[in-house]
Amino acid sequence: MLVLTTMSDTAQTGDPAVDGLQQDAEALHEALSGLVRLYQFRDRDQICCFDVSVPQCHGLETLTREGPLTLGELAERLYLEKSTTSRVVDALERKGYVTRGRHPGDGRALRLTATARGRRLVGQIRAGLVADARALLADLRPGFRREAARFLNRLTAVAAERMGRRLGAGPAA
Numbered sequence: 001m002l003v004l005t006t007m008s009d010t011a012q013t014g015d016p017a018v019d020g021l022q023q024d025a026e027a028l029h030e031a032l033s034g035l036v037r038l039y040q041f042r043d044r045d046q047i048c049c050f051d052v053s054v055p056q057c058h059g060l061e062t063l064t065r066e067g068p069l070t071l072g073e074l075a076e077r078l079y080l081e082k083s084t085t086s087r088v089v090d091a092l093e094r095k096g097y098v099t100r101g102r103h104p105g106d107g108r109a110l111r112l113t114a115t116a117r118g119r120r121l122v123g124q125i126r127a128g129l130v131a132d133a134r135a136l137l138a139d140l141r142p143g144f145r146r147e148a149a150r151f152l153n154r155l156t157a158v159a160a161e162r163m164g165r166r167l168g169a170g171p172a173a
Helices: 016-050 054-066 071-078 082-094 116-137 142-163
Strands: 098-102 110-114
Touching: 016 054, 016 116, 054 071, 054 082, 054 098, 054 110, 054 116, 071 082, 071 110, 082 098, 110 116
Parallel strands: none
Antiparallel strands: 098 110
C-alpha cells in the first residue's frame, strides 16, 4: 500500500527555509500533476483524431523539428526504449509520414526523416494545440504569459539535467 504524506502530515523542522521548500515542492508537485493529467487527455482527444497516437505524434514532431535522426537518437529524445520507438516509427512509416534512409556517416545506421505529408500533419496538429494555448493565455497579462513559458522551459531543463536526460532542440530555457 502506498502512503503519501504532506507537510501537514509531518512535523515541521522549525527552519523556515526548509519548511518553505517542502511546501513549495508539494505545491509544485500538485500543480504539475494536475496540468500533466489535463494535457494527457487533451493530447489524446485532439491528436488521435488525426490518424496517429500521441507517441507517434511526438516522434513525428521531433523528426520535423530536429531533422533526420537515427532510431537511437529519436528514442533518446522521446525518453523511450529503442524497441518501443521502433514500433512507433514502423507505424509512422506505414502511414507515409516517415521514411528510412541510409545514414551518410554510418553504413550500419538508418536515418529517419519526416515526409512532406508528415510535416503537414505536424503543422495541422500544432496549429490546433497552439490555438488552444492562445485561448488559455488570452486573459492573462503579457508579462505573466512570457514569464510562465520561461519558467516552464527552465523547469524542464533543470529536471532533464537532474535526470541525466538530453533535451531536444527547442526554445531556450
